[in-house]
Amino acid sequence: MREITYLEAVREAMSQEMRENKDVFILGEDIGVYGGAFGVTRGMIEEFGPERVRNTPISESAIAGTAIGAALTGMRPILELQFSDFITISMDQIVNQAAKLRYMYGGKGKVPMVLRTPAGSGTGAAAQHSQSLEAWMTHIPGLKVVQPSTAYDVKGLLKAAMDDDNPVIFYEHKLLYKTKGDVPEEQYSIPLGKADIKREGTDVTIVATAIMVHKALEAAAELDKEGISIEVVDPRTLVPLDTDTIVESVKKTSRLVVVHEAVKRGGYGGEIASAIAESDAFDYLDAPIKRVGGKAVPIPYNPELEKAAVPQVPDIIEAVKETLNKRITTHA
Amino acid sequence: MKRTIENVESQFEMFQIINEDGEIVNQEAMPNLSDEELKELMHRMVYTRILDQRSIALNRQGRLGFYAPTAGQEASQLGSQFALEKDDFILPGYRDVPQLIWHGLPLYQAFLFSRGHFHGNQMPEGVNALSPQIIIGAQITQAAGVALGMKKRGKKAVAITYTGDGGTSQGDFYEGMNFAGAYQAPAIFVVQNNRFAISVPVEKQTAAQTLAQKAVAAGIEGIQVDGMDVLAVYAATKDARERGINGEGPTLIETLTYRYGPHTMAGDDPTRYRTDDLDNEWEKKDPLVRFRKFLEGKGLWSEDEENKVIDQAKEEIKAAIKKADEQPKQKVTDLISYMYEELPSNLKEQMEEYKEKESK
Numbered sequence: 001m002r003e004i005t006y007l008e009a010v011r012e013a014m015s016q017e018m019r020e021n022k023d024v025f026i027l028g029e030d031i032g033v034y035g036g037a038f039g040v041t042r043g044m045i046e047e048f049g050p051e052r053v054r055n056t057p058i059s060e061s062a063i064a065g066t067a068i069g070a071a072l073t074g075m076r077p078i079l080e081l082q083f084s085d086f087i088t089i090s091m092d093q094i095v096n097q098a099a100k101l102r103y104m105y106g107g108k109g110k111v112p113m114v115l116r117t118p119a120g121s122g123t124g125a126a127a128q129h130s131q132s133l134e135a136w137m138t139h140i141p142g143l144k145v146v147q148p149s150t151a152y153d154v155k156g157l158l159k160a161a162m163d164d165d166n167p168v169i170f171y172e173h174k175l176l177y178k179t180k181g182d183v184p185e186e187q188y189s190i191p192l193g194k195a196d197i198k199r200e201g202t203d204v205t206i207v208a209t210a211i212m213v214h215k216a217l218e219a220a221a222e223l224d225k226e227g228i229s230i231e232v233v234d235p236r237t238l239v240p241l242d243t244d245t246i247v248e249s250v251k252k253t254s255r256l257v258v259v260h261e262a263v264k265r266g267g268y269g270g271e272i273a274s275a276i277a278e279s280d281a282f283d284y285l286d287a288p289i290k291r292v293g294g295k296a297v298p299i300p301y302n303p304e305l306e307k308a309a310v311p312q313v314p315d316i317i318e319a320v321k322e323t324l325n326k327r328i329t330t331h332a
Numbered sequence: 333m334k335r336t337i338e339n340v341e342s343q344f345e346m347f348q349i350i351n352e353d354g355e356i357v358n359q360e361a362m363p364n365l366s367d368e369e370l371k372e373l374m375h376r377m378v379y380t381r382i383l384d385q386r387s388i389a390l391n392r393q394g395r396l397g398f399y400a401p402t403a404g405q406e407a408s409q410l411g412s413q414f415a416l417e418k419d420d421f422i423l424p425g426y427r428d429v430p431q432l433i434w435h436g437l438p439l440y441q442a443f444l445f446s447r448g449h450f451h452g453n454q455m456p457e458g459v460n461a462l463s464p465q466i467i468i469g470a471q472i473t474q475a476a477g478v479a480l481g482m483k484k485r486g487k488k489a490v491a492i493t494y495t496g497d498g499g500t501s502q503g504d505f506y507e508g509m510n511f512a513g514a515y516q517a518p519a520i521f522v523v524q525n526n527r528f529a530i531s532v533p534v535e536k537q538t539a540a541q542t543l544a545q546k547a548v549a550a551g552i553e554g555i556q557v558d559g560m561d562v563l564a565v566y567a568a569t570k571d572a573r574e575r576g577i578n579g580e581g582p583t584l585i586e587t588l589t590y591r592y593g594p595h596t597m598a599g600d601d602p603t604r605y606r607t608d609d610l611d612n613e614w615e616k617k618d619p620l621v622r623f624r625k626f627l628e629g630k631g632l633w634s635e636d637e638e639n640k641v642i643d644q645a646k647e648e649i650k651a652a653i654k655k656a657d658e659q660p661k662q663k664v665t666d667l668i669s670y671m672y673e674e675l676p677s678n679l680k681e682q683m684e685e686y687k688e689k690e691s692k
Contacts, residue, residue: 057514065470069491070484072474096470102673104450240676243677
């Protein structure tokens with residue numbers, strides 16, 4: 001199969017859809033000849049013109065509000081926010097408007113829009129351009145939240161997001177843009193709410209999201225040398241969450257480590273851990289659930305400190321080993 | 333160095349067609365309306381005044397929920413709506429229920445909206461409107477999007493959105509105008525300046541002498557209109573609409589008006605921030621009184637006709653409340669089913685749980 005980058009997969013997913021469906025258009029800052037902050041839309045304005053690849057003023061609230069207005073009248077907008085941190089500026093439109101309109105209109109209104117936005121640290125973009133705030137979005141009923149980790153997944157999940165009639169928050173990780181993978185040329189869809197087992201194993205389950213999927217896979221390869229067999233589960237979508245796949249995996253391994261780049265406190269890992277605590281898998285646990293997440297600090301500009309603020313491969317290995325060394329003891 | 337701020341407001345002299353005595357003061361601007369259309373405007377204003385009185389009473393009896401009184405603002409609300417066509421799209425604020433009704437929302441559904449029943453927000457097919465926005469100013473950026481959608485589809489129609497003077501302090505107000513301006517989208521932004529954002533007078537909200545001049549910064553057309561003069565509001569909106577569909581861009585219309593009642597029926601007492609003198613000054617400008625004088629002068633209106641409208645309004649309101657009462661109660665399963673196009677697994681579980689409870 002043909003290999004392309006995660007970034008090219010995002011662009012291809014949009015371009016193919018825009019050729020098929022005239023109602024789809026993109027709006028965002030500098031997405032025209034500039035090609036977007038990370039170059040995702042480069043070349044698209046040449047093919048689709050300035051009306052369908054629409055440069056906007058620096059006006060996140062209006063970008064979101066305009067997308068909602070257009071969606072309510074039958075268009076299918078994709079809005080690109082340059083950095084996911086800027087969701088803060090469009091928060092009312094996302095939280096109080098997009099997420100709620102279908103419900104408030106008794107099912108007689110819909111907001112089929114995809115908010116695409118690059119998230120995460122690792123590019124030296126510092127405190128206001130590097131955060132992972134996806135847990136906020138998962139807390140809002142009415143939204144769907146997607147966090148693809150591979151080129152294959154990002155293309156299929158974006159297709160599903162564009163086909164979805166609900167507002168979808170689609171987090172692309174900046175450091176994943178250049179990663180390559182096998183991606184079919186034709187359009188395909190990966191259902192939202194279907195986790196993927198990225199590596200099968202028997203001793204410990206690691207549930208990891210976005211870039212942490214790759215770090216977990218690296219950790220698994222290291223641990224394999226020591227005879228420890230890791231199963232890596234990538235939920236791919238946080239809302240809806242494929243709890244069944246995670247539960248089944250934990251039943252098999254009896255140990256769970258949850259890893260995300262977002263600050264651990266209040267992060268989505270807490271939701272995954274709670275889902276296991278509430279499920280049949282709880283009885284199967286041989287050790288307490290371990291969460292690995294970012295430190296509760298703003299992302300530093302200094303590259304060494306930046307790395308220290310978010311989980312790295314050794315942190316994951318250490319967490320796995322702690323889990324293996326701890327046992328739940330029954331007190332008499 | 334040239335100072336620019338002085339006398340900006342002089343460009344925004346209030347546009348008026350008939351004065352407080354019902355006399356035409358601007359013959360040139362008189363809209364081309366038939367006698368029947370003029371009478372229809374009066375009919376709608378009288379009807380809406382009665383609807384407001386009945387709604388307040390029903391709210392006090394506990395038979396309506398959230399309600400924002402409209403008396404005083406009829407000319408601003410109905411004059412602008414009268415300039416619209418069926419294809420035009422309304423994005424109202426929470427006081428703008430009358431425009432929805434005259435755009436096609438059945439009265440009983442307006443009552444259901446007040447009661448928080450979802451059917452009140454289910455716009456009938458062909459009624460191009462959103463439900464009243466509750467977040468101040470949020471509808472303004474959405475209006476830019478609706479207008480953009482219309483432009484892209486080549487529709488000869490406009491998006492019209494309403495807010496009050498208070499809404500013009502929101503960032504969304506500027507962002508929405510600026511967006512629509514940048515794309516020359518067919519949008520009309522109506523600001524009903526009723527002089528108070530709940531309790532804060534407009535002079536304390538902004539240093540701008542007029543709200544219409546806020547259009548200048550966005551590079552769009554702005555006009556200040558006598559919001560108690562239904563013909564002036566109609567003419568200004570009609571003009572904005574024509575320019576919008578001709579690709580000449582959006583317009584900001586500030587209507588100078590007044591709400592006689594409280595901000596909403598949820599415990600506001602305007603005597604804490606308004607004087608009797610101010611109330612009296614504005615009641616002299618009343619839109620119904622002046623338009624009645626104008627029509628009587630033309631021999632188009634009589635007490636008999638007015639009474640007929642009042643009786644009709646009362647009858648229809650009674651029937652609409654009855655119909656609202658007959659609506660099936662909302663069920664938790666309904667609410668769950670409206671969340672997403674397809675139920676995610678966690679909501680499927682909740683659905684089963686409540687289906688069982690509701691079957692008992």
